[in-house]
Amino acid sequence: MKHQWEEHENCQKLHCPICDGGLSVCKVCGLIEGSLTTDCPGYPCWAEKNEAIYQGKIDFVNGQWVEQSSPHSPAYYQTTRS
C-alpha cells in the first residue's frame, strides 16, 4: 500500500510543520520525510524503525522489510553521489 499523508483542515497550529513546513507525515505508519519507506508498512512503526530507515539500512517494499536503502533516506543520496 501507499503512504497516506496527514493533512490538517483548518489547522490552528502556529508554524505547523505539516501545513507551513510542507512536511510529509504518514498517518498510518507515522514515518516522516527522511525515514520514509518505499511502500507503507501499514502499521505504526516510527519508533521501532525510523532510525534504521534514516540510516539507509532497511526499506519496506512489496509487503516486506528488505535490507536496502530507501530512496527517501539521506543515506541513499550519498550512495548515488559517490
Ligand SMILES: [Zn+2]
Ligand atoms: Zn506509511
Ligand SMILES: [Zn+2]
Ligand atoms: Zn497543520
